[in-house]
Amino acid sequence: MSQIDDVLGTLSADIDAVFLFAPSDALYEQLSEEVEAVVVVGAENGPGAERFVELPLDFTAIDDRIRFGIEGALENEFVTETDDVLCLGKTYADDLDTAVRVRAGEFTESGVYDLFVNSRAEPGVIRNVLEVAVELGKKGQKGKPVGALFVVGDAGKVMNKSRPLSYNPFEKSHVHVGDPIVNVMLKEFSRLDGAFVISDSGKIVSAYRYLEPSAEGVDIPKGLGARHMAAGAVTRDTNATAIVLSESDGLVRAFKGGELILELDPEEY
Ligand SMILES: Nc1ncnc2c1ncn2[C@@H]1O[C@H](COP(=O)(O)OP(=O)(O)OP(=O)(O)O)[C@@H](O)[C@H]1O
Numbered sequence: 001m002s003q004i005d006d007v008l009g010t011l012s013a014d015i016d017a018v019f020l021f022a023p024s025d026a027l028y029e030q031l032s033e034e035v036e037a038v039v040v041v042g043a044e045n046g047p048g049a050e051r052f053v054e055l056p057l058d059f060t061a062i063d064d065r066i067r068f069g070i071e072g073a074l075e076n077e078f079v080t081e082t083d084d085v086l087c088l089g090k091t092y093a094d095d096l097d098t099a100v101r102v103r104a105g106e107f108t109e110s111g112v113y114d115l116f117v118n119s120r121a122e123p124g125v126i127r128n129v130l131e132v133a134v135e136l137g138k139k140g141q142k143g144k145p146v147g148a149l150f151v152v153g154d155a156g157k158v159m160n161k162s163r164p165l166s167y168n169p170f171e172k173s174h175v176h177v178g179d180p181i182v183n184v185m186l187k188e189f190s191r192l193d194g195a196f197v198i199s200d201s202g203k204i205v206s207a208y209r210y211l212e213p214s215a216e217g218v219d220i221p222k223g224l225g226a227r228h229m230a231a232g233a234v235t236r237d238t239n240a241t242a243i244v245l246s247e248s249d250g251l252v253r254a255f256k257g258g259e260l261i262l263e264l265d266p267e268e269y
C-alpha cells in the first residue's frame with residue numbers, strides 16, 4: 001500500500017498547478033488552500049474559480065481536454081511553459097478517477113484553443129458549425145456519406161476569393177447557424193457542390209461557392225483532395241476558419257492560417 005502511495009505521491013510532488021477537469025466546489029476550495037494555482041477547465045465555472053478555461057465542446061478523449069486546458073491556461077498566463085501541472089479528471093467514471101502529470105510546455109501547441117478563442121468568428125459560431133459538421137458526419141444524408149465545407153468568418157473577403165456555382169438560396173435571408181431550421185437547411189444543401197460562407201456573427205451569407213484562393217505555400221497533409229486544399233488555402237488567404245467534413249474518410253477537420261488544427265471523428269461524439 002505504501003508503495004502505491006509513494007508512486008502516486010511522485011505524481012503530485014513539487015507541482016506548480018492543479019487542473020481540475022471535474023470540479024466539485026469542495027475539492028476546489030480544499031486544493032486552493034494547498035496549491036497556488038488551481039485552474040478549472042470545463043463547460044462551466046462551477047466553483048467560480050479565478051482561473052478558468054472554458055471548454056467549448058465536449059472533447060471525448062481526456063488528452064484532448066488536457067491539451068485544450070493547457071493551451072488555454074498558457075494563453076491566459078495562468079501557468080508558464082516550465083510549470084509542472086497535475087491534471088485531475090474523469091475518464092471512465094462519473095467521479096474523479098484520473099491523474100495526469102505533465103509539463104505545461106510539453107505539447108507543441110495544436111492551436112485548438114486558438115481556434116475557438118482567437119478566430120474572427122465568435123466562439124459559439126465555430127462551435128455551432130462544428131456541431132452541424134459532426135452531426136452530418138454521423139448521419140450522412142439519407143444514410144449516405146456526405147462531404148461539406150464551411151468557411152466561417154471574414155465573409156466579405158471570402159466572397160471576393162470565390163464565385164457562385166449556382167443561385168444562392170441564402171441571398172435575401174437573414175438566417176444564422178444554430179437556428180434549428182438552418183441546421184436542417186445546411187444539411188439539405190450539403191448534397192450540392194461548393195462551400196458555405198458564414199459571417200463572424202453566424203449569418204449564412206452563401207451556399208454553392210467555389211473557392212479560388214491562391215494555394216501557393218499551403219501545406220496540408222498528403223492524401224486530402226481539392227475540398228481540403230481549398231479549405232486550407234482560403235484560411236491562409238483570409239482570416240476565416242474552415243471546417244470540413246470529408247465524404248471519403250468521414251472525419252471533420254478545421255483549418256486556420258493555412259494549417260490543419262483539429263481533426264475529429266464524428267462517430268466518437
Ligand atoms: N475550390 C473548391 N471550392 C469549393 N468546393 C470545392 C472546391 N474544390 C472541391 N470542392 C468540393 O469538394 C468536393 C469533393 O472534391 P474532392 O474529392 O477533390 O475533395 P476531397 O478533399 O477529397 O474531399 P472528400 O474527402 O470529401 O472527398 C467537390 O465535389 C466539390 O463540391
Ligand SMILES: [Mn+2]
Pocket residue numbers: 225226248
Ligand atoms: Mn475526394
